[in-house]
Amino acid sequence: MGGPRFEPVRAIRAYERVVEQVEGAIESGALCPGQRLPSERELMTQFSVSRSTVREALRVLQARGLVQSRPGDPNGAEVLPFSPAVLHKSMSTLARVAELSLGELVQFRMVLDAAAILLAARLRTDEQLAEMAAAVDRMKGAVEAGGDAFGAADVAFHDAVARASGNKLIQICTDVVRSIVVDLIADKIASAPDREGLMRRSIGHHEEVLAAVRAGDGPLAARRSRESMYDYYADYVKAEERAALKALLE
Amino acid sequence: MGGPRFEPVRAIRAYERVVEQVEGAIESGALCPGQRLPSERELMTQFSVSRSTVREALRVLQARGLVQSRPGDPNGAEVLPFSPAVLHKSMSTLARVAELSLGELVQFRMVLDAAAILLAARLRTDEQLAEMAAAVDRMKGAVEAGGDAFGAADVAFHDAVARASGNKLIQICTDVVRSIVVDLIADKIASAPDREGLMRRSIGHHEEVLAAVRAGDGPLAARRSRESMYDYYADYVKAEERAALKALLE
C-alpha cells in the first residue's frame, strides 16, 4: 500500500511560469515598488519565450495590480505599490455575481465598523481624536452648505476611525465595503425625501460615537456605531433581512 | 463659472474593451456559469480585433476568475461560477506585500469569527447546531487518533458557524483569513511542544462556545470565541501586538 504519491501533472502554461517568477521576485522584495521591469524584448530573451507570451504574462500581472506598463515607455513596466484596488474589484464582483444582498453588506459594515471603533476608543492618539472631531465638524458645515460635501466628510470620519484602530486589514475592508454599499444606494440616498433631516440625525449619531471614543468607552462606542448604521441604512434593506441586522443590536 | 467638466481621456486599450464587454455580459447575467464563450477566432471577428488582443483579454478575465479556457476544447472558454479564489489571492498578497502582521490577521479573525458566532447563536437551525456538535466530536476523535484530522475538524466547525451566520461575506472572509493565518504558522503549530495539550484545551473552548450557541446566548458565545482564539494564537503574536488583541477581550 501507499507507494509514491505522484502529483497530477497539470500543463503549466509558459506565461504562467513568467508570472510566477516575476510575482515571486516582487513578493520576496527583490523587486520593489517604483522599480522597472526589463523591456518586453529583454524579458523574452531572459525567459526564452516569445513576445506574445511575455505580454500575456504582463497582462495577468497587471490584472493582479502588481505592475503597470505604459506605451512607449523605454523603462519597461513599473512595479506598483500595493493598492486595495484589486481587493475592491474582487469584492465588487463577489457582491454582484455571488448575489450578496445589501443586508449582508450592511451587516458586514456594522461588524467591522463597530470593531474599528471599539479599538479606536482604546488605542487612539489625541491627534487621531482631533481628526475625527474635525470630520464631524465638516459634516455639520456641509449640511449648511447644501449637503454636497457631507458624504466626503462622513468617509473621512470613518477612515480616521479605521486608521486609529491600528489594523490595516480592518481599514482596507471597511473602506472597500463602504464604497460598495454607497455605490449600491447612492441614487436612493440622493433622492431621499427628507435628506437634511437624515443628515442631521446622522450627525447626532456621530457625535454620540465620538463622545464615547473620547471617553474611552469602547463597548458603548461600538453599540452606538451599530445603532447609527442600522438607523441610516435599515430603510433600504429588505424587510425580511432586517431581523438579521437587529441581531447585532442585542 | 464651472464650465463643462471634461473627463481626462485615458487611452483605452483594445483588450480592455473586450474585457469590459465580456465582464459586463457575465455580471449582468447574460452569460451564466457553465456557458461557453465563442472560440478565440470567433471573438476576433465579433470584436474585430486580432487574435493576440483576444488572448490578452481572455488572460485578464481568467486572472479575475471569470472564465477558464482549456487547449483543444471545441467549445471555447467556459464561464466559471464565482469562487473566492481571487479574493483569497488578493488578500494573500495584501498580507505579504502590505506587510500585514500576524497580529492584525488574528485580530481580524477574532472580530469576524465572534460576529459569526453571535449571529449563529441567534439564527441557527437545529441541523446547523448538529453540524457544529459533530465537528467538535470529530476534533475529539482526532486527538485520540493522533491529531492528523484535528485541523480539518476545526475548520469544519468554524465553517458550520459561518454558514449559520447567514452572511455569505462573513463566511468567505473568515475562510480566507483563516487559511492565510494557518499557512503562516502551520509549521510552528505542528512543532509545538505540548501539541496534545493544546488540542485538548482548544476542544474545551469549542465546547464552551457550542454550549453558548445552543443556549442562544450570542454575546457569551462571542466572548468565549474571542478568548479561545486569543488563547490559541497569542503565543505566536509579537508581544507588543498582544495589547491590541487584548483590547477585544474587554
Next chain:
DNA sequence: ATGCATTTGTTCGTATGTATC
C-alpha cells in the same frame, strides 16, 4: 523645439499539440 531611437500596442501568418466527433 525637433528628430531619432526605442518601446509598447496591435495585427497577421504559421506551426504544434490536443480534445472532440
Next chain:
DNA sequence: AGATACATACGAACAAATGCA
C-alpha cells in the same frame, strides 16, 4: 483511426507613443 476545430506558442511587421539628445 482520421478529420476537424481548438488553444498554445512563435515570429515578423507596422503604428502610436515616449524619452532623450
